[in-house]
Amino acid sequence: MGDFFTDMSTLHIVFWITALIGSTIFLVLFVLSLLGADSDAEMDTDTEIGMDDGIGIQFFTFKNAMAFFTLFGWTGIACLDNGFSAGVSTTIAFMAGIAMMTLMSFLFLWISKLAESGTLRIENAVGNIGEVYLSIGANRSRIGKISIDVQGSKRELSALSDEKEYLKQGEVIRVTAVVSGEILLIERLTKKKIESNLTEDNLTK
Numbered sequence: 001m002g003d004f005f006t007d008m009s010t011l012h013i014v015f016w017i018t019a020l021i022g023s024t025i026f027l028v029l030f031v032l033s034l035l036g037a038d039s040d041a042e043m044d045t046d047t048e049i050g051m052d053d054g055i056g057i058q059f060f061t062f063k064n065a066m067a068f069f070t071l072f073g074w075t076g077i078a079c080l081d082n083g084f085s086a087g088v089s090t091t092i093a094f095m096a097g098i099a100m101m102t103l104m105s106f107l108f109l110w111i112s113k114l115a116e117s118g119t120l121r122i123e124n125a126v127g128n129i130g131e132v133y134l135s136i137g138a139n140r141s142r143i144g145k146i147s148i149d150v151q152g153s154k155r156e157l158s159a160l161s162d163e164k165e166y167l168k169q170g171e172v173i174r175v176t177a178v179v180s181g182e183i184l185l186i187e188r189l190t191k192k193k194i195e196s197n198l199t200e201d202n203l204t205k
């Protein structure tokens with residue numbers, strides 16, 4: 001390794017060391033992220049750009065710093081090898097590193113959104129229509145289960161009811177609220193209520 005660096009300038013050596021260390025750490029962090037391990041939990045700063053959906057773009061993170069050093073180093077090496085001056089090489093390498101940080105910020109945002117889309121948000125069930133899966137006691141006397149479409153998939157969720165009579169399996173219901181945790185409050189849908197609900201849906205369309 002010493003012979004490899006013998007004929008290099010100090011800047012060239014700095015680029016090589018930065019590229020090798022940055023690449024090694026970045027690849028490890030990237031693989032861990034794909035496997036679901038959040039290595040940024042203790043190392044990331046709080047700097048992020050907020051998005052409308054509540055998920056932030058994390059820019060100044062440990063992963064992004066390693067991405068910066070990786071591209072900074074390899075770009076600097078390429079520039080020096082192609083005869084660019086030290087100043088020009090450093091400037092181009094720095095710009096490439098910033099571009100890499102930006103790209104990685106959006107990549108990890110995309111990965112976060114994929115994970116988020118698969119997580120059940122119980123409040124999304126409110127207003128949806130389903131049916132009783134396991135009978136539910138009257139006046140919140142017993143928790144039962146309902147079968148309902150939430151976030152594009154069929155789910156069996158725990159539910160209570162304020163109805164004066166218990167709800168039998170197969171009865172049509174509508175979710176009115178979240179009681180606590182993942183327990184839903186539901187109401188029995190009579191034929192009249194179902195027709196009214198269909199009419200409201202048609203008007204909104």
